[in-house]
Amino acid sequence: QLQLVESGGGLVQPGGSLRLSCAASGFTADSYAIGWFRQAPGREREGVSCISRSGASTNYADSVKGRFTISRDNAKKTVYLQMNSLKPEDTAVYYCAARFLGCANKSGNYPYWGQGTQVTVSS
Numbered sequence: 001q002l003q004l005v006e007s008g009g010g011l012v013q014p015g016g017s018l019r020l021s022c023a024a025s026g027f028t029a030d031s032y033a034i035g036w037f038r039q040a041p042g043r044e045r046e047g048v049s050c051i052s053r054s055g056a057s058t059n060y061a062d063s064v065k066g067r068f069t070i071s072r073d074n075a076k077k078t079v080y081l082q083m084n085s086l087k088p089e090d091t092a093v094y095y096c097a098a099r100f101l102g103c104a105n106k107s108g109n110y111p112y113w114g115q116g117t118q119v120t121v122s123s
Contacts, residue, residue: 002027002112004096009117012086020081020117022096029074030054033103035110036070036081038092038119048094050103051079059103064090086121093118 008020022034035050049060049070058070069082079096094117097110104110 002032002098004098004112004114006094006096006114006117009094009119011120011122013123014087014121016086016121017082017084018086018119020083020094020096020119022079022081022114024077024079024098027077027098029072029077032098032100032112034070034072034079035097035099035103035107036079037095037097037107037110038090039095039116040089040092043092045095045107047105047107049081052103053101057103083119086119088121091119091121 003025005023012018030053033053036048037045038048039045048064051058051070051072055072067085072079096114098112099110
C-alpha cells in the first residue's frame with residue numbers, strides 16, 4: 001500500500017524557515033508525482049507545489065514562488081519542501097499527496113495522502 005507521512009512542521013517566526021519532509025512507502029518512487037497542499041482554518045485546501053516523478057519538473061503556487069523549493073530523493077523515497085521567508089499567511093496544515101505519473105493542479109487528482117503536519121508562522 002502506498003503510504004505517506006509528513007514531518008517537519010512547527011512554530012516559526014515570520015521570515016524564518018522550515019523544511020518539510022514527506023516519506024513514502026509501498027510504491028516505486030519514480031512512478032509517482034508528489035504534490036504539497038495546505039489547509040488553513042476557514043479556507044479551502046490549496047495546492048502549494050508539485051514535483052514530477054523524476055524530479056526534473058517542478059511547479060509552485062504564485063503565493064510561494066521564490067520562497068519555497070520542492071525536491072525529492074527517490075533513493076530515500078522522500079520529498080522535501082524547503083520553506084523560506086515564511087509569512088503568517090503560510091500558517092496551515094501541510095499535506096503531501098501522490099499520484100501516478102505526472103503532476104496535477106487539483107487535490108482531487110491525487111488519490112494518496114498523508115496525515116498532514118502543522119506549520120504556524122507567528123511572532
